[in-house]
Structures are given as structure tokens and as C-alpha cells.
Amino acid sequence: MSSTCKKRRFVSHGGDIWGFSRKYNIPLEDVLEFSGPINYLGPSQKAVEAVKQSAKLIRYYPDPNPVEFKKQIAQYVGQGVEPENLLLGNGSIELIYMITEILPRGFKALIPVPSFSEYEKAALRVGGEPVFLQLPENFALETDKIKKAVTDDTKIICICNPHSPSGTLYSKEALLDLVKFCNKKEIIFSVDENYIEFDDKSLDNTLAGMVKDYENLFVIRSVTKFYGMAGIRFGYAVAAGTLIDKLQTTRLPWSINALAGPVTLAAFNDKEFIENTQQTIAKNREALAKALGEIEGLHVYPSVTNFLLVKIVSGKFTSTMLKELLSQERILIRDCCTFMGLDDHYFRVTVRSAKDNQTLTETIKRVMSKN
Numbered sequence: 342m343s344s345t346c347k348k349r350r351f352v353s354h355g356g357d358i359w360g361f362s363r364k365y366n367i368p369l370e371d372v373l374e375f376s377g378p379i380n381y382l383g384p385s386q387k388a389v390e391a392v393k394q395s396a397k398l399i400r401y402y403p404d405p406n407p408v409e410f411k412k413q414i415a416q417y418v419g420q421g422v423e424p425e426n427l428l429l430g431n432g433s434i435e436l437i438y439m440i441t442e443i444l445p446r447g448f449k450a451l452i453p454v455p456s457f458s459e460y461e462k463a464a465l466r467v468g469g470e471p472v473f474l475q476l477p478e479n480f481a482l483e484t485d486k487i488k489k490a491v492t493d494d495t496k497i498i499c500i501c502n503p504h505s506p507s508g509t510l511y512s513k514e515a516l517l518d519l520v521k522f523c524n525k526k527e528i529i530f531s532v533d534e535n536y537i538e539f540d541d542k543s544l545d546n547t548l549a550g551m552v553k554d555y556e557n558l559f560v561i562r563s564v565t566k567f568y569g570m571a572g573i574r575f576g577y578a579v580a581a582g583t584l585i586d587k588l589q590t591t592r593l594p595w596s597i598n599a600l601a602g603p604v605t606l607a608a609f610n611d612k613e614f615i616e617n618t619q620q621t622i623a624k625n626r627e628a629l630a631k632a633l634g635e636i637e638g639l640h641v642y643p644s645v646t647n648f649l650l651v652k653i654v655s656g657k658f659t660s661t662m663l664k665e666l667l668s669q670e671r672i673l674i675r676d677c678c679t680f681m682g683l684d685d686h687y688f689r690v691t692v693r694s695a696k697d698n699q700t701l702t703e704t705i706k707r708v709m710s711k712n
Contacts, residue, residue, distance in 0.1 A: 346659065346660070346661045346676065346678030346679065346684070346685040357376070357377075358372055358374050358376075358377070358673065361376075361668070361673050364668075365668055365669075365671075367671050371671055372671055372672075372673055373671055373672045373673065373693075373697060373700065373701070374673050374691070375672065375673060375674045375675070375690040375691045375693065375697075375701060376673045376674055376675040376689070376690075376691065377571075377675075377691060378505070378536070378566055378646065378647055378648040378689070378691050379565065379566055379569055379571055379647075379691070380566065380567055380568065380569035380618055380622070380647060381569075381647075381691060381692070381693040381694065381697070382569060382614075382617070382618055382621065383569045384568060384569045384570045384608065385568065385569075385607065385608045385611040385614040386611075386614075387607040387608065387610070387611045387614070388568070388570060388604045388605075388607045388608040388611070390607070391600075391603045391604045391606075391607035391608075392600060392604055394603070395599070395600050395603040395604065396600075398599040398600065398603075399599055399600070401599060402595060402599075403595050403597050403598055403599045403601075404599075404602070405594070405595070407429070407597070407602055408424065410429075410602040410605075410606070411424035411427045411429070412424045413606055413609070414427055414577055414605075414609075415427060417609045418549050418562075418579060419549075419550075420547065420549045420550025421550050421553065422549055422550065422552070422579055425582045425585065426552055426553070426579050426580060426581065426582060426585065427577055427578070427579060427585070428577065428578040428579075428580060428585050428588055428589070428592075429575070429576075429577050429596075429597050430563075430575075430576045430577065430578065430592075430596065430597070431574045431575070431576070431596040431597060431598075432563055432565060432571075432574045432575065432576045433533065433535055433561045433562065433563040433565070433576035434459060434576070435576065435592075435593075435596055436561050436576055436577075436578045437457075437459050437460060437463050437499075437531075437533070437561065438459075438463045438466065439588055439591055439592060440463075440497065440529060440531055440559050440578075440588065441463045441464055441466070441467050441469060441497065442467055442588075442591040443587050443588060443591060444467070444469060444496045444497060444529070445496065446467070446468040446469075447468060447469070447470070447494070448464075448468075448469045448470070448494060448495075448496035448497065449469065449470045449471075449472050449492060449494040449495045449496065450463075450464035450469050450470070450471050450472065450495075450496070450497045450498075450499060451472050451474060451487065451490055451491060451495050451497070451498045451499070452464075452471055452472065452473055452474070452498075452499050453473075453474045453475075453476050453482070453487065453500060454473045454474065454475060454476065454680070454681045454682030455476065455480075455506055455507075455677070455680040455681060455682035455683045456499065456500075456501060456504075456505065456680075456681070456682070457499075457501055457505055457533065458680075458681070460499035460531075461681070464497075469496075469497075470494075472490065472495070473681055473682065474486065474487060474490045475682055476682065479509075479642075480504055480507040480509045480642070481509070482500070482511045482515050482516075482519075484515055484518050484519055484522075487519060488519070488522055491522075491523075491526065491528065495526075495528055496527075496528055496529060497528060497529040497530075497531055498519065498523060498528060498529070498530050498531065499531045499533070500516070500519075500530075500531070500532050500533070501532070501533035501534075501535065501536075502516060502532055502533070502534060502537065502546065502548075503536045503537060503539075503540075503543055503644075503645050503646050505533075505535075505536065505646075505648075506648070506650050506675070506677055506680060506683075506687075506689050507642050507644070507650045508536075508642060508643070508644025508645060508646040508648060508649065508650060509642070509643070509644070509645075510540075510542070510543050510546060510645045511546065512546060513545070513546040513547075513548065516532060516546070516548055517548070517551065520548065520551065520555050520557070520558050521555070523557055524555050524556070524557045524558075527557065528557060529557050529559055530555075530557055530558050530559065531559045531561065532548055532558070532559070532560050532561070533561045534547060534548075534549070534560055534561060534562050535561070535562060535563055535565065535566050535567075536566055536567070536645075536646040536647070537562070538562075538567040538568075538615075538619075539566075539567055539618070539619065539622055539645065539646050539647050540619065540623065540645040540646075541619065542645065543645050547560070548560050549562075549579045552579050552580050552581050553581060555581070556580075556581040556583055556584055557584075558580060558581070559578055559579075559580045559584065560578060560579040560580065561576065561577075561578050562576060562577055562578075562579075563575065563576030563577070564576070564605050564608060566647070567618065567647075568605075568608045570604065570605075570608065573598075573600065573601055573604055573605070574598065574601070575597065575598075575601040575604075575605055622647045622692055625692050625693070625694065625695055625698060626644065626646075626647070626649065626692045628695065628698065629649060629690070629692055629698040629701075629702070630643075630644070630649055632698065632699070632702040633649065633651055633690075633702055633705070636702065636705060636706050636709065637655075637709075638653060638654055638655035638658065638709060639651050639652070639653060639654065639705075640652040640654050647691060647692045648689055648690065648691050648692060649689065649690055649692065650677070650687060650688075650689050651687065651688055651689070651690065652686055652687050653686045653687070653688070654686070655709075658709060658712070659678070659685040659686065660676045660677060660678050660685050660686060660687055660688040661676050661678055661685050662712065663676075663688060663705070663708070663709070664676040664688065666708040666712065667704060667705070667708065670704050670708070672700070672701060672704060674688050674689070674690050674701075675688060675689040675690070676688055677689050
């Protein structure tokens with residue numbers, strides 16, 4: 342068993358259940374998946390039904406200008422957002438890459454870490470230079486330190502709220518302070534809100550409604566995490582019309598598949614699914630955090646999302662060791678040693694059902710006490 346973190350410059354994201362299944366020769370349905378932070382409840386049944394009902398659309402090219410779709414997304418987001426404030430993408434990934442394409446070559450991207458690895462990759466892809474700023478132990482947003490790290494070459498700041506991988510929620514006031522600072526310096530402020538729908542209080546801190554006041558603000562969301570539809574590949578950005586117009590010139594044709602529209606709208610309109618997800622995740626998250634926190638040698642960070650970041654405070658045990666031991670039990674967790682800004686004392690787990698969470702905590706307790 343390897344106990345060493347395989348630190349690579351670029352690593353796969355959590356949720357590589359296919360690779361895990363191949364490596365350990367375990368059928369997909371037998372893997373207990375805690376590594377990918379996707380809603381364990383799966384997609385809305387109304388969304389699944391929409392796939393069936395819309396299957397005939399695959400014979401056509403997707404609508405290059407889905408005005409009705411944008412109008413309904415704007416209504417869903419609220420906050421005074423209009424259809425012209427929306428940019429559609431093939432998941433949030435396309436949008437993360439798209440925003441860097443309008444920046445001057447040689448730009449610097451300021452990225453508080455740990456964070457999502459794609460921000461770095463997107464900058465490098467177009468000749469930019471990622472600049473990393475270490476977040477404090479509690480992952481708080483230190484706005485003064487961020488401002489001091491800005492140089493004349495800084496052209497974009499990339500932040501996720503709620504933060505990944507910690508699950509920390511940043512206040513609207515703190516983020517707006519940075520938006521205003523960046524606006525004066527003509528710096529794009531990109532905020533990734535992929536996890537913001539997991540909690541009603543989190544939605545109070547969205548910046549989506551501020552895009553008309555700040556042309557440098559770029560807010561990213563998708564249907565991957567909360568709506569459990571990673572395979573549909575749909576995301577959208579909210580920004581000022583002038584910024585949207587600039588970005589439209591860089592987009593690839595037909596990057597949004599024909600099923601994305603009807604399926605997304607079916608999910609957005611499923612109020613029962615939305616309320617059940619928020620209530621179930623909150624209840625199970627609280628119970629899982631408590632159970633993990635009672636295991637000797639573990640510290641659990643507070644979260645408003647569907648995942649928990651855990652630190653192993655015992656020096657003898659590493660996250661890589663734990664991942665390998667759990668893999669033998671057909672359990673997949675995210676070893677966070679590969680995150681820039683974290684080491685091999687951190688791992689992340691997705692909140693699942695009460696039964697699955699109990700299996701996880703009991704297994705962790707057993708393998709840690711043995712080893």
C-alpha cells in the first residue's frame with residue numbers, strides 16, 4: 342500500500358468512479374462514491390422524464406440562439422437578471438476557460454488556494470500566469486491580503502463561493518469589496534457559485550444581481566452539483582451585457598446540446614426536488630460532520646455545501662493511506678493532497694444517505710484504529 346501523495350501538476354477531479362472501478366476491478370454499482378461532490382439523490386425525476394420526452398430533438402442542431410431558454414434561466418436566477426446578462430456553456434468548465442480568452446497574453450491570474458484546479462489550467466492554456474495566494478487555516482477570505490497581491494499584470498481573480506474544497510461561505514459584503522477594488526483596476530472578478538444552491542442562506546450571498554453595476558463581474562453556475570446532472574454538461578454565466586458580447590465572439594458553435602434546455606428547465610421548475618435536496622443534505626451533513634468529528638484524530642471543517650473537508654490531525658496517518666485502505670472496502674473518497682495549498686492530511690467526502698454515511702464513518706474508525 343502506498344502512503345505517499347502522488348503530487349502531480351494536474352490531476353483528475355473527484356468523482357472518477359470509472360477509473361476507480363477499473364483499477365480495483367469493482368463493478369460501478371458496488372462502489373460507495375464519496376469523492377465527487379454531486380447530489381447523491383441524483384437528478385430530478387422531472388428532468389429524467391424531460392430527457393425521454395425531448396429525445397427526438399437530437400436529430401436537429403441545437404438552437405444557436407435559445408432566447409426562450411435564456412429568459413427562463415433569468416427568471417430562475419431572479420435578482421433583476423435579464424436574458425442579455427446570460428452566457429451559456431458546456432458545463433461551468435467552458436465558461437471558466439472562455440473568460441480567460443479575452444485577456445491579454447502574459448496576464449496574471451490571482452487564485453486564492455486551495456481551489457478548483459481548472460482556474461490554473463484555463464490561465465495557462467492562453468499564455469497566462471497563475472499566481473497563488475495561500476488562504477489561512479480556516480479558509481477565510483482575507484480581502485486586504487488579496488488586494489496587496491494584485492499587480493499591474495493581474496487581469497483576473499478567481500474565487501469560488503461557497504469555497505471548494507472547504508465548504509466555507511463568503512459574505513456578499515466581502516466579495517463586493519473585492520469586486521469594487523477590481524473594477525477600478527479593470528480586473529475581471531470571476532466568482533464560481535456552483536454550490537450556492539445547497540443552502541437558502543448561501544443564495545442570500547449571490548453576486549448575480551450585481552452584474553449590471555459592475556462590468557468586471559463574472560458569476561458562474563451549472564446544473565452539475567446541486568441538480569445532479571453532471572452528464573448533461575450545462576452551465577451558465579451571469580455578467581454585464583458588454584462583457585457577454587465580448588465573450589460571445591470566443592465561444593465554439595453548438596457547444597450546448599439539444600437536451601440541455603428542456604432538461605434544465607424541468608429541474609429548475611421542480612420545487613419539491615429543490616426543497617427536498619436542501620433539507621436532506623442539511624440534515625445528513627450535520628449528522629455526518631458530528632460522526633466524523635467524534636473519531637479520534639479527525640477535525641471537520643464547517644460547510645454549507647454537500648461535502649465536508651476533513652483534516653487528519655494525527656501525524657502518523659495520511660489522507661493517501663486512508664484512501665488506499667478505504668478503496669479495499671470499495672469506498673472512494675477524495676484525497677486532497679493534490680490540491681494546491683493542501684497536503685496529505687486533508688480529505689473530502691460527499692454527503693450521502695444516512696446509511697451510506699454511517700458505513701463511511703464506521704469504516705474510517707475501524708481502519709484508522711487498526712493502522
